[in-house]
Amino acid sequence: MDKVIIAENLSLAYSKDETIINKANFSIDSGSFVFITGASGSGKSTLLKSLYGSLKPIEGSLVVGGVELRGVANAKLNFLRKHLGIVFQDYKLVKEWTIEKNIMLPLIINGYEKSIIQSQVDSLLKHVRLKHQSGKYPLELSGGEQQRVAMARALAHNPILILADEPTGNLDDYSSQLIWNLLEGANEQLKTTVIVVTHHIPEAMKIEYKHYHIEFGDIHEVI
Amino acid sequence: MKSFKNHISLVIALVSILFSLQIFTIVDRSIDAYKENLAKNYSLVIVSQKTVQNKDMLNKIKELASIEELSPDSVIQKLNTGISQKNIELLKVTLPKFYKFKLKKYPTPAKLEKIKKLLLQYPYITKVETFSNTHDTTYKLLLLFKNVISVLAVLILLVTILLIFKELRIWQFKHYERMNIMGLFGAPTWLRSAVLFRLSIVDAFIAFGISFVVFSYFSSSIWIAEQFENIGISVVVFDKIYDSLLMLGVSIVVSILLASFIVLGHKEEV
Numbered sequence: 001m002d003k004v005i006i007a008e009n010l011s012l013a014y015s016k017d018e019t020i021i022n023k024a025n026f027s028i029d030s031g032s033f034v035f036i037t038g039a040s041g042s043g044k045s046t047l048l049k050s051l052y053g054s055l056k057p058i059e060g061s062l063v064v065g066g067v068e069l070r071g072v073a074n075a076k077l078n079f080l081r082k083h084l085g086i087v088f089q090d091y092k093l094v095k096e097w098t099i100e101k102n103i104m105l106p107l108i109i110n111g112y113e114k115s116i117i118q119s120q121v122d123s124l125l126k127h128v129r130l131k132h133q134s135g136k137y138p139l140e141l142s143g144g145e146q147q148r149v150a151m152a153r154a155l156a157h158n159p160i161l162i163l164a165d166e167p168t169g170n171l172d173d174y175s176s177q178l179i180w181n182l183l184e185g186a187n188e189q190l191k192t193t194v195i196v197v198t199h200h201i202p203e204a205m206k207i208e209y210k211h212y213h214i215e216f217g218d219i220h221e222v223i
Numbered sequence: 224m225k226s227f228k229n230h231i232s233l234v235i236a237l238v239s240i241l242f243s244l245q246i247f248t249i250v251d252r253s254i255d256a257y258k259e260n261l262a263k264n265y266s267l268v269i270v271s272q273k274t275v276q277n278k279d280m281l282n283k284i285k286e287l288a289s290i291e292e293l294s295p296d297s298v299i300q301k302l303n304t305g306i307s308q309k310n311i312e313l314l315k316v317t318l319p320k321f322y323k324f325k326l327k328k329y330p331t332p333a334k335l336e337k338i339k340k341l342l343l344q345y346p347y348i349t350k351v352e353t354f355s356n357t358h359d360t361t362y363k364l365l366l367l368f369k370n371v372i373s374v375l376a377v378l379i380l381l382v383t384i385l386l387i388f389k390e391l392r393i394w395q396f397k398h399y400e401r402m403n404i405m406g407l408f409g410a411p412t413w414l415r416s417a418v419l420f421r422l423s424i425v426d427a428f429i430a431f432g433i434s435f436v437v438f439s440y441f442s443s444s445i446w447i448a449e450q451f452e453n454i455g456i457s458v459v460v461f462d463k464i465y466d467s468l469l470m471l472g473v474s475i476v477v478s479i480l481l482a483s484f485i486v487l488g489h490k491e492e493v
Contacts, residue, residue: 052407054491074412081409094401109410 002030004161004193005051009060012043012050020046022217023060031191033184035201038214044197045089047214048165051195052086053077065160082110085154087164091146093138099149100125100134106157124152128178144175151179155186161193162186180205230426232393233478236386237430240477241470243379245438249460250372254365256456258329261361267324269342270350275322284341286326286334293321319349332359387481394419395485402489416486423478431474435467
């Protein structure tokens with residue numbers, strides 16, 4: 001099976017003195033569903049940041065979607081990011097844009113035609129049960145609704161890889177379930193690789209998944 | 224209201240730059256017009272032992288506009304009492320020639336001194352009267368006026384630049400999050416900064432529009448025309464083609480520079 005992520009002797013740090021991930025080795029198969037768990041401050045979010053190129057490895061190699069991220073040039077990083085769907089813990093929605101425009105963002109960046117953009121956004125808004133709120137701004141929505149918008153945005157352009165950082169962190173049961181269903185659906189139906197950083201793996205997972213755990217700067221698979 | 228607030232600060236800063244630029248241009252034109260006026264009424268008086276060859280002199284001294292011989296008749300008439308006609312004719316021949324030299328431009332004191340030296344190099348020119356005392360005082364007054372206006376224009380420019388830097392920080396803060404989010408989804412720099420450039424170009428046009436209307440009004444104002452008439456000059460307050468293009472150019476360049484600073488200074492959040 002193709003590997004969508006290959007990390008060899010990967011070290012990550014925000015400063016020279018403090019290494020968060022230390023010489024980790026792991027790989028993730030294309031089309032798999034992966035949970036990454038670990039205690040607070042263990043480096044889960046740091047690892048996720050490195051997967052979308054916000055934090056560059058200080059040592060070793062990290063290849064995501066065929067792009068080596070150590071010392072990657074901006075143009076190549078933009079190319080990779082166009083094929084990623086990212087769900088952030090703090091949603092990262094553009095406040096001055098309507099939720100409809102927020103969902104359009106990756107489609108605009110990927111150069112889709114206007115008609116396709118509109119039909120895709122309409123369909124996603126229905127999926128996340130926010131069709132009736134399409135003209136609202138993010139700050140007019142609840143946390144759960146904002147996260148559903150972020151989820152729709154991450155799925156909009158059929159990415160090869162979805163990276164989700166605590167996607168259901170502070171959400172109500174309804175929104176949480178909707179998000180898990182969407183992630184499972186993307187993985188099952190579109191064969192999208194999904195990597196979720198979380199404290200707790202939901203008990204009601206309907207699909208097969210892999211589980212990696214971060215501890216003391218090391219990443220190992222939990223079998 | 225929100226959209227108005229987005230534009231107002233940069234528009235004010237740009238308008239003040241355009242105003243100081245245009246006022247400086249008007250002052251510069253007024254001084255040039257005044258100098259021309261002074262040059263018209265100003266001339267050197269030359270005493271020569273023989274007839275001056277106008278063509279030759281005009282070719283050699285480029286600053287000269289015209290040469291006019293002064294008739295000695297009025298002097299001779301004063302001496303006329305008791306002198307025979309024969310002696311008067313003799314006096315006419317022996318008297319030196321007097322000339323009035325007009326200049327193309329009102330010269331600086333240094334330029335005037337240079338012209339005087341050039342004229343005195345001709346062996347037959349015995350005296351050059353430049354009326355330098357009066358000339359220097361007028362010239363220095365003009366220079367002082369121009370310098371005061373220049374200092375004021377520079378001060379306005381400095382205050383405006385400070386305003387623009389303040390605006391730059393606000394814009395940086397306001398657009399940082401959106402640019403960051405777009406970057407996380409792989410938007411190239413041009414797409415991330417498109418809104419910023421669009422905003423700044425719109426502001427440049429608004430500022431230009433305001434300045435255009437105000438100076439168009441000034442240029443047709445009778446009161447302003449009267450002020451210039453009072454000092455005997457006529458000045459183009461606002462050239463609708465040349466000044467408009469200059470204003471529009473400055474406005475667009477400043478606002479694009481502002482947007483470029485923000486784009487170049489943008490660093491992705493880690």
